[in-house]
Amino acid sequence: MIEEVPTWNMVHHICPSVPLMPCWLSVLLLFDYAAFPSPPDIRRVPPRFFIPPSNKEVKPGGSAVLSCVATGAPVPYVKWMTGEIELKKEEEMPVGRNILHLTNIRESANYTCVAMSFLGTIKATAQVTVKALPKPPTSLTVTETMATSVTLTWDSENPEPVFYYVIQYRSKASDSSYREVDRVTTTRYSISGLSPYSVYEFRVMAVNNIGRGPPSDAVETRTSEQAPSSPPLHVQARMLSSSTMLVQWEPPEEPNGQIRGYRIYYTTDPDAQLIAWLKHNTDNNRLTTISGLTANVALQSLCPGLHFCRRRTSI
Numbered sequence: 001m002i003e004e005v006p007t008w009n010m011v012h013h014i015c016p017s018v019p020l021m022p023c024w025l026s027v028l029l030l031f032d033y034a035a036f037p038s039p040p041d042i043r044r045v046p047p048r049f050f051i052p053p054s055n056k057e058v059k060p061g062g063s064a065v066l067s068c069v070a071t072g073a074p075v076p077y078v079k080w081m082t083g084e085i086e087l088k089k090e091e092e093m094p095v096g097r098n099i100l101h102l103t104n105i106r107e108s109a110n111y112t113c114v115a116m117s118f119l120g121t122i123k124a125t126a127q128v129t130v131k132a133l134p135k136p137p138t139s140l141t142v143t144e145t146m147a148t149s150v151t152l153t154w155d156s157e158n159p160e161p162v163f164y165y166v167i168q169y170r171s172k173a174s175d176s177s178y179r180e181v182d183r184v185t186t187t188r189y190s191i192s193g194l195s196p197y198s199v200y201e202f203r204v205m206a207v208n209n210i211g212r213g214p215p216s217d218a219v220e221t222r223t224s225e226q227a228p229s230s231p232p233l234h235v236q237a238r239m240l241s242s243s244t245m246l247v248q249w250e251p252p253e254e255p256n257g258q259i260r261g262y263r264i265y266y267t268t269d270p271d272a273q274l275i276a277w278l279k280h281n282t283d284n285n286r287l288t289t290i291s292g293l294t295a296n297v298a299l300q301s302l303c304p305g306l307h308f309c310r311r312r313t314s315i
């Protein structure tokens, strides 16, 4: 770029109309300098990196692109070396920038970008590190089992830092696909929202900046029991004789455990509090007979519906 030569017009413009010597003097000096500018091709700037190469982490067999951009006047030559080996021949050496494409990387290596002109040589090194996927966690253990939650612990087994863990779990009852808890940063975690009295399978995998490692060995556990969350179904009652009643039902849809028995409540007064109703316990059957009813009671104690039969919650 050729610098603009100041003119007398510029001098008038820059300095106030009342002539002041210092202004005029400096402008005249500028004029003098600008009248003989250095030719641009003589400006000399030693090489410097505009974009130095950056370190990369790749998985085994992966690829990486290393860029190196250098400026200067004259624009420097740019080449890549690894150790003492030059990666491109001298006569092909580009100026300004050199992009190195590495494929099927098996070993970590250092790559040095060299930028040079007759004003100097500069170097910048990038480390290309082959990094494996994390190892599977070990010692996956169920430390606590509740009706709807399970607490797991495990060991990392990875000397390198692990970003986080992914827990996968599924119910063994239905051949369902795994559900996932992502971005777990501890080696202990409670999974909630499980169904009571169901067998689940769990496994854990570690994630680093390369990706997800293989899963740990799976562990299984059955969540604990919980009171049934739905009533017995299709409750029916009929009189076998004037003093004996047969009551039948189907088990609840959500037993949440192993049914130990049922308790039948019956009354002649459906408006009474449940505590005032008569009780009849039975084992895990689907029918029972209640005898010793008076004729009057029997007439009025036909099964009133779902309230009639309750599961016995303890033996």
Ligand SMILES: *[C@@H]1O[C@H](CO)[C@@H](O)[C@H](O)[C@H]1NC(C)=O
Binding pocket: 108, 109, 110, 127
């Ligand atoms: C790359 O250079 C760094 C720093 O000098 C060194 O610690 C590392 O061992 C080198 N890596 C290889 C693969 O030579």
